[in-house]
Amino acid sequence: MRLDEIPMPPAVAARPRDARGYPVLAITPWSEGTPDFAITSTARILVCAVERRCSICGTGLGKGPVWRVVAAEEAAAIGRVLIDGQSYANTAKTVEPPGHRACMLYAAMVCPYLARPTARRGTDASVPDAEFSRGETHGSAQGLTGAVVAFDTYEFEVGETVLFRFSGLCSYLPYALGDEHLAALREAITEQPMAGPSPSWLLDDEPAAEDRATRYA
Numbered sequence: 712m713r714l715d716e717i718p719m720p721p722a723v724a725a726r727p728r729d730a731r732g733y734p735v736l737a738i739t740p741w742s743e744g745t746p747d748f749a750i751t752s753t754a755r756i757l758v759c760a761v762e763r764r765c766s767i768c769g770t771g772l773g774k775g776p777v778w779r780v781v782a783a784e785e786a787a788a789i790g791r792v793l794i795d796g797q798s799y800a801n802t803a804k805t806v807e808p809p810g811h812r813a814c815m816l817y818a819a820m821v822c823p824y825l826a827r828p829t830a831r832r833g834t835d836a837s838v839p840d841a842e843f844s845r846g847e848t849h850g851s852a853q854g855l856t857g858a859v860v861a862f863d864t865y866e867f868e869v870g871e872t873v874l875f876r877f878s879g880l881c882s883y884l885p886y887a888l889g890d891e892h893l894a895a896l897r898e899a900i901t902e903q904p905m906a907g908p909s910p911s912w913l914l915d916d917e918p919a920a921e922d923r924a925t926r927y928a
C-alpha cells in the first residue's frame with residue numbers, strides 16, 4: 712500500500728510536520744526547528760505518561776484501554792498464552808509508551824520497522840534484559856511481524872528512561888503485514904473523535920516540553 716492510501720487519524724494530521732511534510736510524533740524531540748526521528752525524548756515520554764496522553768498524537772487517552780504495538784516475539788508469546796486460555800501479564804518492563812487505537816494501528820501500517828517483517832529497528836526497543844535490541848529483525852516468530860494490543864491499565868517508573876508495565880490484556884491483533892490493519896484503522900478513526908488539540912508543550916517547542924517534564928521528574 713502506498714503511504715498516501717493509508718488514512719491518517721485527524722489527531723496525527725494535526726501534528727507539526729517536518730520539511731518533507733511528515734507528521735512528527737509527540738515524543739520526537741526537536742532541535743533548532745528540526746525533528747530528530749532517530750531518537751525519542753524521555754522528557755516527552757514522561758509528560759505523556761503523567762498526563763495520560765498518546766505518545767503519537769499527544770492528545771488525551773481518555774478512560775478506556777491503551778494501545779501499543781509489540782514486536783514479533785512478544786506477539787507470539789501473547790498468542791500462545793491466549794491459546795492456552797490463560798491471562799497474559801506483561802511482566803517485562805518496556806520503554807515503549809502507549810497510545811490511541813487509531814494512532815497505533817496507523818503506526819503499525821506506516822512505520823517501516825513496524826509494517827514489514829524484514830525491517831530492522833533503529834533503536835533499542837526495550838530494557839536490556841528484554842529480547843529486542845538494536846538491529847534485530849522485527850519479524851520472525853511464527854510468521855508474525857508483531858501485534859497491536861490493548862491493555863486496561865499501565866504503570867510507569869522514572870529512571871534514566873521511563874519504563875512502562877502494562878496489565879489487563881483486552882485486545883490482540885496479530886499481523887504479518889501492516890496493511891492488514893486497514894479496516895480496523897478506518898473503524899478506529901470513525902469511532903475515536905479527536906480529544907482536543909495537542910498541548911503546546913508537546914508540539915515543536917523543546918524548552919516547553921523540557922519545562923513540563925521537570926515538574927514531573
Ligand SMILES: [Zn+2]
Pocket residue numbers: 722765766767768769770810811814
Ligand atoms: Zn493518538
